[in-house]
Amino acid sequence: MVEALLGIQIIAVMFAAFMLYVAFVHRKQGNITRREFVYWLLVWVSFTYFALNPRILDPILARLFVTRAMDLLSIVAFMILAYLGFQNHVGIKSLQRQIEEISRNIAYKNAKTKKRP
Amino acid sequence: MNIWLILPVYNEGARFVDVLTAILSLHPHLNIVVIDDGSVQPVQIPTQSKTVTLLRHPVNLGKGSALKTGAEYAFSHKAEAIIFMDTDGQHLPQDISMFIHLLNQKFDVVIGSRRPSLHTPFVRLFGNKLASIYINVLFGVYVSDLISGFRALSFRAYQLLKWTSPRYGVETEMIAKLGKNKHLLKYTEFPIEPIYIDKYKGTSIIDALKILANTIWWRLS
Structure with missing residues (x-):
């Protein structure tokens, strides 16, 4: 059954997308290493996953x-x-x-x- | 006694030149170290200066760091004692003689405490008094003008009171360390004439709160 997204979940996903974009821009500018970028990528993807599927944490x-x-x-x-x-x-x-x-x-x-x- | 004068400068412009000229006219033989702490307009030493050394920080590090640069330089050039003086015109060069006299009397720490007057801003007077009492409770030493920048240290005192505060906490840190070493050092204070110039220069309330937090650390360390 598909649950409707709550407002806070939408904000969380948008925030994670924005932070991923920031990490990507800094990677492109050479301000962070590839390893650091992968680390932040994992952080924000995990964050998005848990924000969209909070029941997993029950x-x-x-x-x-x-x-x-x-x-x-x-x-x-x-x-x-x-x-x-x-x-x-x-x-x-x-x-x-x-x-x-x-x-x-x-x-x-x-x-x-x-x-x- | 080989006494050097340490003058930290940051964006003082013409005011500094007036201060230095006044000092040189009264004490032409005094070794002076000027530390330009990354002023926007680099400090220029007047040509009539006799023996003045100019040190320039490429970036602004803060008063505590500037004083340390000057002190290290002076002591590495055989100074036996140093006098710190602010260069915004709030200290009178005439008072330097009293510092020299007291240092020659074998005092390790001499503090020029601004005498309260009708012109003293109430907030400063009240805050300074409260801070003096607080430091006395915490470190067992009472100095009536805790944040006065006009003070002198012998080499022995410098070794014991060497500070880590890069900015305005330096004066309070010195007194805190003096409290912890008071059995090893001979110290005194004498009244100096206060001249209040800039209302917004010097220690702000935010600086004061940071210093307050640091006092706990200085007590514990």
């Missing part, structure tokens, strides 16, 4: 005492975001340190001292 929902598939997806999404946020934080801090070090070395190398003759 056994897991019962086991985890989660009422709705949407709740489970929200929890998983939050965990992924927290992980990515932490990864970004660590990456940015590391880059900041490297930029600071490089800038300081350039400043020392090009130091200009003025002395009165």
Whole structure:
């Protein structure tokens, strides 16, 4: 029996399609590697699959005492975001340190001292 | 004592030239390190400067990083103590003599604390006082002007207080570390005349909240 799509499912699929497009554009521009693209492809295809077939998650929902598939997806999404946020934080801090070090070395190398003759 | 003056500059334009000229007229023999922290218009040193070293960051790293660049440079050139001074004109070059005097008296940390006056914006006065009490509770050291950029450090103090804050948290981090090393360092503060120039420059409320969060980390680390 074919169930009518809910509004939230339509939004989820459109969002996944948009994110896939973003990943594709970045792959074309060479900003992400092929491996990273495949990773994001799997993430968004899986997301679309579960959004369209939430009943597949019913056994897991019962086991985890989660009422709705949407709740489970929200929890998983939050965990992924927290992980990515932490990864970004660590990456940015590391880059900041490297930029600071490089800038300081350039400043020392090009130091200009003025002395009165 | 071999004392160097560290001047961080970021987009100060003509104001910096006035400050430097005033310093040079009062202290012509002082070694000065100017750190241009990636200003849009690169800093130019006036030709009458006697011994001024200009270091330029290719990008803006923040005040904490600029101070560290200057401090590392000075100490690697045999400085025994350094004085930090803001270059937006809010500090008077006349006060440098007091820093030199106190450093020669073997103080490791000297802080020029802005004397509250009728011209002090209420929010700053209240916020600064509250921050001083908070830091005192957390680190056991009371400094009446926690975020004053006019301060001096001996080499020993620099080694113990070396900061990691790249931006405005640097002043508070130094005091927090001073609290943790207060049994090893001789410190003092003296009143300086406050000159408030830009209402929107310096530490913002957002910066203050970030610094507040960092204090917990500094306490635990």
